[in-house]
Amino acid sequence: MEGSSYQIDLGNLMAYDPNHHFQSIPSSRGELVNHCLEKGTEMVQAIANSLFSLPSTESRDGPVVKLPLPTTKLPREKHLPKPKPPTKWEEFAKMKGIKKRKKNKRVWDEQTSSWKRTHGYDRANDDRDIPILDAKSTDEVGVDPFAKRSAEKKERVKKQEKNRLENLKKAAKAGALPSHIQLAATALPITGTKKDVPKKASKDELESVAGMAATSTASGGKFDKKLPGEKPPKHSGKHRKFLPVVEGKGIGSKEKQQTEKILNQLLSKSSHEILDVNKAVTMFNVKKEKQRKKDKDANPGKSGKLKPNKKSFKKTSTKKKP
Amino acid sequence: MQIRAPKTKRAKRELDKRAPKLVENVKKTLILHGTKTSAVLNSVLTELYHLKRDNAVKFSKKNENIKPFESGGETSLEFFSHKTDCSLFAFGSHSKKRPNNLVLGRTYDHHIYDLVEVGVENFKSIESFEYDKKLAPKIGSKPLFAFIGEEFESVDELKHLKVVLLDFFRGEVVENLNLTGVDRVFVCTALSSKTILLMHCALRLKKSGTSIPRMELVEVGPSMDLVVRRHRLPSESLLKEAMKTPDHAKKIKNVTSDVIKGKTGRIYIPDQKVGDMPLSNNIKGLKRERREAKQNKESKKRKTESE
Numbered sequence: 001m002e003g004s005s006y007q008i009d010l011g012n013l014m015a016y017d018p019n020h021h022f023q024s025i026p027s028s029r030g031e032l033v034n035h036c037l038e039k040g041t042e043m044v045q046a047i048a049n050s051l052f053s054l055p056s057t058e059s060r061d062g063p064v065v066k067l068p069l070p071t072t073k074l075p076r077e078k079h080l081p082k083p084k085p086p087t088k089w090e091e092f093a094k095m096k097g098i099k100k101r102k103k104n105k106r107v108w109d110e111q112t113s114s115w116k117r118t119h120g121y122d123r124a125n126d127d128r129d130i131p132i133l134d135a136k137s138t139d140e141v142g143v144d145p146f147a148k149r150s151a152e153k154k155e156r157v158k159k160q161e162k163n164r165l166e167n168l169k170k171a172a173k174a175g176a177l178p179s180h181i182q183l184a185a186t187a188l189p190i191t192g193t194k195k196d197v198p199k200k201a202s203k204d205e206l207e208s209v210a211g212m213a214a215t216s217t218a219s220g221g222k223f224d225k226k227l228p229g230e231k232p233p234k235h236s237g238k239h240r241k242f243l244p245v246v247e248g249k250g251i252g253s254k255e256k257q258q259t260e261k262i263l264n265q266l267l268s269k270s271s272h273e274i275l276d277v278n279k280a281v282t283m284f285n286v287k288k289e290k291q292r293k294k295d296k297d298a299n300p301g302k303s304g305k306l307k308p309n310k311k312s313f314k315k316t317s318t319k320k321k322p
Numbered sequence: 323m324q325i326r327a328p329k330t331k332r333a334k335r336e337l338d339k340r341a342p343k344l345v346e347n348v349k350k351t352l353i354l355h356g357t358k359t360s361a362v363l364n365s366v367l368t369e370l371y372h373l374k375r376d377n378a379v380k381f382s383k384k385n386e387n388i389k390p391f392e393s394g395g396e397t398s399l400e401f402f403s404h405k406t407d408c409s410l411f412a413f414g415s416h417s418k419k420r421p422n423n424l425v426l427g428r429t430y431d432h433h434i435y436d437l438v439e440v441g442v443e444n445f446k447s448i449e450s451f452e453y454d455k456k457l458a459p460k461i462g463s464k465p466l467f468a469f470i471g472e473e474f475e476s477v478d479e480l481k482h483l484k485v486v487l488l489d490f491f492r493g494e495v496v497e498n499l500n501l502t503g504v505d506r507v508f509v510c511t512a513l514s515s516k517t518i519l520l521m522h523c524a525l526r527l528k529k530s531g532t533s534i535p536r537m538e539l540v541e542v543g544p545s546m547d548l549v550v551r552r553h554r555l556p557s558e559s560l561l562k563e564a565m566k567t568p569d570h571a572k573k574i575k576n577v578t579s580d581v582i583k584g585k586t587g588r589i590y591i592p593d594q595k596v597g598d599m600p601l602s603n604n605i606k607g608l609k610r611e612r613r614e615a616k617q618n619k620e621s622k623k624r625k626t627e628s629e
Binding site for chain 1: 541
């Protein structure tokens, strides 16, 4: 209950009372809460006093005040952005005193005699739109000048890309790589071609190889120590089915089925019948279904109604003799 | 080396939003829990998420390999912080030794900056409070803070907890504040050198005689006792780096701009002590042989030195 000298940080809308001390914590929770609320109210009132006495401007949502800067320093979330080192061209331009010139968005195109955009689709003075090139005395015979021009352009583009990469590497070294760009290493091994790069094994491959290695041990991999996260091996192989021990009087139904199956197999092997009745029946049924479907497709709506005569209205080519 | 740039403008905009800037974005919070949580802790985490709806991400899966205070257990947290672009996190876990444990932490450049581990006791959720629904504070409004107790200054742990709580609930740092949008306050009272009582109240502005309204606090939100268990302050170098403010224009000395003369500078030349300067060896006056002998001696000396 000391004097109202609170430390107020208006930028954070915070008030701190450094003089409060609980001699004895109130016994009941309710009392404690009320005490805290009272103190809180006083401090909030103090903040409000200074807040509402700031010069305010009227906006459509209500009075707006300009808060001062917060006094409690809180750490940043990310580092300060580092300044970009100048690119090779920028250094050269500074040295030579070259200043940037503003380029127009539309340029006059001589060929089509119209205003076209400088860059992009359908641009003015495009290299590819030149129809005729005058032959110069320095030109060799048999050299396609258009191909030569496009090859030169490709070279220029490649050089520019290389320079851009160098500039980005320099920026990355200084810690100032632009946030949307990543430099990825695509290094090949020192000797050999791309085929020699060891392929990364997939998860399934690793699992299967681990399984094979496990089963090749003396106890089939049952007592191997497993790494955390390794799944127990799957049983791949034949499973035997055993008949139940007790199934009623005499020969049970399952045993009957089993013996019947074996007998049929044996008999069919030794029988000289060429025709497999079941197979023949199914084949016949399938054929019939197919035929029925085809008929239906060919004559749709053959349900007894009269069909109009389908006459083609195409004009057949009849040559009229003059 | 290959340049990987985003192929769409939208992707580029998203990446630029996450880039380091002079004036930073609002700090986002990541809320997650470990293998075991209690009912109390679950509601604490959900209510924390509700308080910070606009800029918080809540994970629902269990994370068993996150142990913030151990050296190896932070990698997952740092990875999540990087992926979700969150620089604050609240990690809840429950064990017999540390019941209802909540670790509040901050990251700098997606690496752990500092941590405070608190135990939550006497938690009362938002549902248990009854109040006039019209007073309910809106999501995203800037809260007021009231810290009561001299322990916040004297005790290390509470001092740390104070800044962490301020960072957590502060929201956006704005220059212009709409006075009608001021509707919530966090009241933190230090009960002892280890415990604080955190209450979240709505503000009711009442008419008073003057233009300054009378404030009234109505408890709305979660209220809990936080018992500080462990804390880790940032290392000195990290602290210094994180507290760096953008450079103010350096004062250039000895440069004045005059209206008539223009920009003028003063140059100070140090005294040239003529008597102390050594004479050069290449004296034209010396006879040629003597000169050459001196030069050879010097070059021999240099050779032996370099070997």
